Amino acid sequence: MRSASDLTARARIRDAALARFGADGVAGTSVRAVAADAGVSPALVLHHFGSKERLRQACDQYVLEGIRSGGDADEGALADMLRAATPVRRYLGRALLDGTDGATALFIEIVGRTQEWLAAGEAEGWVRPTSDARARAVTYVSWLLAPLVLGDQVGRLLGGDPAETATAVRGARAGLEMLTGGLFTDDRWLTAFTAVDERETR
The missing domain is CATH 1.10.10.60 (Homeodomain-like)
Structure with a gap:
């Protein structure tokens, strides 16, 4: 003991x-x-x-346990969680830049957990259905982690370290605004890329 x-x-x-x-x-x-x-x-x-x-x-295990235990949080708990996660965000960003086997395992785990979370959201009605659940999860996680990997560039334009809570929340709000309300007012780009996808997979 x-x-x-x-x-x-x-x-x-x-x-x-x-x-x-x-x-x-x-x-x-x-x-x-x-x-x-x-x-x-x-x-x-x-x-x-x-x-x-x-x-x-x-x-790595500590980060994974945090991801596995993540769930719904009220406003106060969410704020506390975001503040506590600053070192984890920095660790993830650096690990992904270094491209280690551990970073690969972390990314795969995060994508898998995110895919499960989004599927649960579909079942509960707060996530829209998709034709490609795996691609959605990979893309969503990539969007979330990109500011950490591009830390200097993102920080320069947003005026703060993307691993710090204020800048992380600013970026997350902008992303969630697009994901929740939408960015485009018509489907021209979706239609174009769907046509390309169908042509490439024939």
């Missing part, structure tokens, strides 16, 4: 690694740097996690 202090130290190390990996990438982060950020010794980091790779895996 681990003591309460062990569990606290483990969580503190994981949180420090999440922030450091998000800032410098896994390759650019040392165990010593994570230990310094967490206020512990490098030996304690290795005691809890064994290696930097296993520490990265623990960060």
Whole structure:
């Protein structure tokens, strides 16, 4: 059995690694740097996690658990969740830029969970039906994560770090406004791309 202090130290190390990996990438982060950020010794980091790779895996697992436990939230809970998610957003953005196997697994998991969530929304009546549920989920997740991968460019134009809550909410509201109310007033582009799709799949 681990003591309460062990569990606290483990969580503190994981949180420090999440922030450091998000800032410098896994390759650019040392165990010593994570230990310094967490206020512990490098030996304690290795005691809890064994290696930097296993520490990265623990960060991936933490992110995945957050995604799996996500659900409906009232306004106050949503605001708290968004504020707490800043390090996770930075971690995801950096992981996707680095293109690691772990990032690939994270993306696949996020898409899968999103596809399930949207399917449930269809069944409950608050999501419109689609002819391609997989493509919808992949596209939706790509839209959500693109500002994190294009962080410097997006931040320059929106006037803030896309991983920070204020900028993340600004971008999310704009996206949700388009998804909820629509962007185009007629179907000319949908018709054109549907025709191309049908031609290419013959």
